[in-house]
Amino acid sequence: MNPLFVMFMTEARDLLEEISKGLLDLETKPGDIPTMNGIFRALHTLKGSSGLFEPDLDSVRRVAHAGEDLLDAVRNGRLAFTSEMADPLLDSLDAVGHWLEEMNDHGAVSAEADADSHAMAAILRNFLHQKATDNATQESDAKVAPKAYLPAPSWLTRLPERLQTLIQTRGEETLDTLVAVYYTPDPQCFFTGDDPFYLIRQIPQLVAFHVETSTPWPPADQLDPFVCAVRFLVVTETPREEIAKLFRYVEEQTEITLFNPVAPAMHPEPVAKPVTAKPVAGEEAMVLRIVQAQQEILTLPCPPAEWEYRLLPMEQLLRALFTRRNLPQLLEALHPVMAEVRATLSFAPLRTLLASLIQDFSGSEASPSPVVAPSPGAKGVAGSRERESDADSPAEAAVYKRRAEDTSQKDKTLRIDQNRIDQLLDLVGELVVAKNSVPFLAQRADRHYGVKPLAREILEFFGVINRLTDELQSSIMQVRLMPVSTIFDRFPRLVRDISRKLDKKINLEMEGGTTAADKNIVEMLSDPLIHLVRNSLDHGIELPAVRVAAGKDPHGEIKLIACQQSDRVVIEIHDNGKGIDPEIIKKKAYEKGIITEDQLESLSDHEAIQLIFVAGFSTAEQISDLSGRGVGMDVVRSAVEHVGGSVVVFSTLGEGSRVRLELPMTMAISRVMLIEQSDSLFGVPLSMVAETVRIPRSVVQTIKDREVIVLRGKILPLVRLRERLQLGPEPVDSTQRELAVLVVNPAGEEIGLVVDNFQKGVDIVIKPLEGILSALSVYSGGALLGDGRVLLVLNLKELI
Amino acid sequence: MPVTYTDQEAILTATVAIEEAETLLAWLKEHGQGSVNVQGCQHLHTAVLQVLLALRPPLGEPPTDPFLKEHVWPLLQSDGEMAG
Numbered sequence: 001m002n003p004l005f006v007m008f009m010t011e012a013r014d015l016l017e018e019i020s021k022g023l024l025d026l027e028t029k030p031g032d033i034p035t036m037n038g039i040f041r042a043l044h045t046l047k048g049s050s051g052l053f054e055p056d057l058d059s060v061r062r063v064a065h066a067g068e069d070l071l072d073a074v075r076n077g078r079l080a081f082t083s084e085m086a087d088p089l090l091d092s093l094d095a096v097g098h099w100l101e102e103m104n105d106h107g108a109v110s111a112e113a114d115a116d117s118h119a120m121a122a123i124l125r126n127f128l129h130q131k132a133t134d135n136a137t138q139e140s141d142a143k144v145a146p147k148a149y150l151p152a153p154s155w156l157t158r159l160p161e162r163l164q165t166l167i168q169t170r171g172e173e174t175l176d177t178l179v180a181v182y183y184t185p186d187p188q189c190f191f192t193g194d195d196p197f198y199l200i201r202q203i204p205q206l207v208a209f210h211v212e213t214s215t216p217w218p219p220a221d222q223l224d225p226f227v228c229a230v231r232f233l234v235v236t237e238t239p240r241e242e243i244a245k246l247f248r249y250v251e252e253q254t255e256i257t258l259f260n261p262v263a264p265a266m267h268p269e270p271v272a273k274p275v276t277a278k279p280v281a282g283e284e285a286m287v288l289r290i291v292q293a294q295q296e297i298l299t300l301p302c303p304p305a306e307w308e309y310r311l312l313p314m315e316q317l318l319r320a321l322f323t324r325r326n327l328p329q330l331l332e333a334l335h336p337v338m339a340e341v342r343a344t345l346s347f348a349p350l351r352t353l354l355a356s357l358i359q360d361f362s363g364s365e366a367s368p369s370p371v372v373a374p375s376p377g378a379k380g381v382a383g384s385r386e387r388e389s390d391a392d393s394p395a396e397a398a399v400y401k402r403r404a405e406d407t408s409q410k411d412k413t414l415r416i417d418q419n420r421i422d423q424l425l426d427l428v429g430e431l432v433v434a435k436n437s438v439p440f441l442a443q444r445a446d447r448h449y450g451v452k453p454l455a456r457e458i459l460e461f462f463g464v465i466n467r468l469t470d471e472l473q474s475s476i477m478q479v480r481l482m483p484v485s486t487i488f489d490r491f492p493r494l495v496r497d498i499s500r501k502l503d504k505k506i507n508l509e510m511e512g513g514t515t516a517a518d519k520n521i522v523e524m525l526s527d528p529l530i531h532l533v534r535n536s537l538d539h540g541i542e543l544p545a546v547r548v549a550a551g552k553d554p555h556g557e558i559k560l561i562a563c564q565q566s567d568r569v570v571i572e573i574h575d576n577g578k579g580i581d582p583e584i585i586k587k588k589a590y591e592k593g594i595i596t597e598d599q600l601e602s603l604s605d606h607e608a609i610q611l612i613f614v615a616g617f618s619t620a621e622q623i624s625d626l627s628g629r630g631v632g633m634d635v636v637r638s639a640v641e642h643v644g645g646s647v648v649v650f651s652t653l654g655e656g657s658r659v660r661l662e663l664p665m666t667m668a669i670s671r672v673m674l675i676e677q678s679d680s681l682f683g684v685p686l687s688m689v690a691e692t693v694r695i696p697r698s699v700v701q702t703i704k705d706r707e708v709i710v711l712r713g714k715i716l717p718l719v720r721l722r723e724r725l726q727l728g729p730e731p732v733d734s735t736q737r738e739l740a741v742l743v744v745n746p747a748g749e750e751i752g753l754v755v756d757n758f759q760k761g762v763d764i765v766i767k768p769l770e771g772i773l774s775a776l777s778v779y780s781g782g783a784l785l786g787d788g789r790v791l792l793v794l795n796l797k798e799l800i
Numbered sequence: 801m802p803v804t805y806t807d808q809e810a811i812l813t814a815t816v817a818i819e820e821a822e823t824l825l826a827w828l829k830e831h832g833q834g835s836v837n838v839q840g841c842q843h844l845h846t847a848v849l850q851v852l853l854a855l856r857p858p859l860g861e862p863p864t865d866p867f868l869k870e871h872v873w874p875l876l877q878s879d880g881e882m883a884g
Binding site: 162185190195196197198201206209210211213217218220221223225226228229230 | 843854874875
């Protein structure tokens with residue numbers, strides 16, 4: 001399962017819940033602006049995020065979009081919110097929820113979803129239209145009354161006569177609906193690389209093509225060729241769905257209308273051109289049209305109260321039709337079908353009958369007469385029309401209602417506040433610490449109380465607790481693990497956008513997206529990675545022309561690789577760009593005063609390019625003259641080091657660069673040694689402690705004001721923790737004759753840290769200090785001890 | 801080079817990209833009587849199409865590209881067919 005989808009699902013479920021709650025609230029207090037805004041935002045987010053999964057979730061996006069438009073109208077006061085509006089909205093939400101669960105369970109949305117979503121969107125948008133027609137009363141009748149004839153958009157009359165005739169003829173030939181597209185490209189669209197004309201050319205089966213402008217062309221002197229002033233008027237036989245798909249990125253700039261080019265016979269408008277078909281074909285065509293018209297009527301929304309009014313005339317009409325065409329078997333079939341329709345409260349049986357009728361007509365009699373043979377495009381439209389109606393019938397709607405009740409049980413994901421997990425982690429940490437005191441208890445039982453068998457039993461029991469706590473600890477860690485793909489998934493878009501902006505051709509490859517790391521670490525990675533990738537794009541990969549000149553593939557390559565190496569997560573960003581020139585880096589670093597003249601000579605190439613991570617190395621003005629990787633690379637390093645990781649860059653001049661990030665997989669429990677100083681407890685990471693010694697005060701010598709001791713023949717400088725932490729002078733009554741010295745090795749050199757006393761080593765969860773304390777660099781973090789005390793862990797690098 | 805300019809004629813060939821729009825416009829402004837040859841043109845960017853629609857230069861033979869010939873050529877030929 002795509003992890004991005006998993007995230008989307010949890011979000012979408014919340015959004016759906018939020019929307020339904022908001023809609024219910026809105027019913028009780030219509031006009032509540034914050035609620036309305038909340039619903040609108042949630043729908044908007046849902047629409048946006050479902051767009052990530054197109055075409056799979058096109059249905060969701062479509063319905064959300066329609067809902068959003070409707071709510072927008074309500075929000076702007078163009079439309080009043082009514083309960084009639086809430087019902088279809090809630091139904092659509094149920095359907096959306098259902099599709100999402102389908103997608104979640106089966107990886108695909110059922111085939112009907114597409115048509116259903118069209119129908120639902122139509123119902124929702126109908127409210128908008130109703131409003132429009134209420135204002136313009138002359139049309140309202142046509143809208144409310146069931147209509148089979150889909151009028152052509154008004155702009156069609158603006159087409160040159162030659163094209164209008166063409167459409168008319170085409171319509172008579174196919175006897176089916178055509179699709180009209182009015183496309184108003186964004187005036188600035190050329191700057192985003194769009195070619196609207198090219199898009200128009202992608203429409204298959206074009207019937208008519210025309211171009212118009214909103215204002216007359218200016219004189220040549222004032223014409224700005226880079227502002228798109230044209231609009232496209234197109235009529236095609238391609239099914240609406242396909243057109244909508246083609247124009248899905250400019251949806252709001254296109255108006256797609258399904259229309260009947262030929263007015264039906266009963267319509268007062270006469271057919272403009274004399275019918276060219278043979279008389280017999282003419283009647284068949286009319287029958288077909290009538291049957292299709294019934295199909296259309298069935299697709300229109302119908303309140304249950306009006307059912308009978310719709311059914312009755314249809315029944316009579318069909319009966320008359322079958323008698324006239326001498327089709328007794330159909331006449332017989334009609335009655336049970338009508339009975340079934342009334343019994344089940346679903347138009348479905350009638351639709352099936354009509355569909356088979358249409359097929360009979362066009363199938364059996366098509367060959368002699370081209371008039372009734374539907375074009376492939378027309379067939380698609382008719383087919384989808386038929387399906388579109390499914391959701392309209394009460395029976396179907398009921399299905400969605402039921403599903404809405406089921407969905408809550410299906411959700412196996414639990415959304416938990418991160419704080420709770422952190423709290424659990426803290427508790428586990430404390431449990432680990434507490435567990436570690438059990439062996440001491442066993443020791444006491446043995447030595448102090450002299451009960452050896454009990455001591456042994458305690459130790460055995462300790463083994464069990466030990467195992468369980470370890471498992472518990474790793475389970476909690478697992479909960480916090482997140483695949484790095486959650487951030488990788490943003491890159492295709494990022495790379496696409498940037499490369500377009502820079503006019504570079506880039507292939508992005510990503511590997512190891514499933515590699516998991518602690519949530520904090522993955523989240524922290526996001527910004528540095530974006531930075532690194534952007535740098536590679538901007539300064540690493542050359543322009544296609546430059547690449548070709550250098551004998552390279554014009555397409556640059558950027559590779560993101562993640563993998564796990566023992567308990568570390570390694571992420572590498574490769575590019576096959578121009579690489580980093582160590583000489584230029586050295587020169588710049590010297591000019592900036594980052595390295596000395598000696599270093600200029602002695603630094604190896606590898607060492608030199610690491611200088612890009614040094615704070616103060618990069619400033620904006622440098623981007624242009626050196627290979628550029630620079631802006632804020634020190635920020636990348638400090639972010640990575642903050643979570644205990646490291647970053648290093650490799651590069652071959654002319655062949656490319658590779659940045660390698662190494663990070664801990666988890667903010668795991670670490671082992672520290674407890675030390676006492678001035679009645680306080682401090683922790684020192686055990687990994688830094690080389691040994692602990694107790695030495696008599698008398699052996700301390702002084703060399704040039706520094707205290708040193710000689711330990712096994714080597715001079716060991718001493719540092720007193722009391723002085724470093726400014727904990728005041730040593731008490732005068734200090735009776736200790738021995739000094740406790742911690743031999744530590746923080747920076748490649750052994751140093752003796754003088755403390756009051758050592759204690760045991762413990763396992764703790766180190767947490768970074770927050771607030772005012774975070775400025776104290778001598779502490780790397782704090783932790784809670786088993787007994788509730790706070791332990792500060794020393795950052796020896798800073799301290800010494 | 802998708803557009804070749806001579807003293808009397810701008811010859812459009814293959815796919816004419818947006819970059820040509822400005823040059824073509826400038827050339828047409830400079831050569832008031834200059835004609836545009838679209839015969840070998842396969843596709844022209846919307847921006848270039850705009851220039852032709854706005855300035856209506858004399859054109860030579862119809863394009864060989866079927867789409868351009870069927871749908872665009874009549875539009876470029878007729879005067880005043882453009883809806884305002």
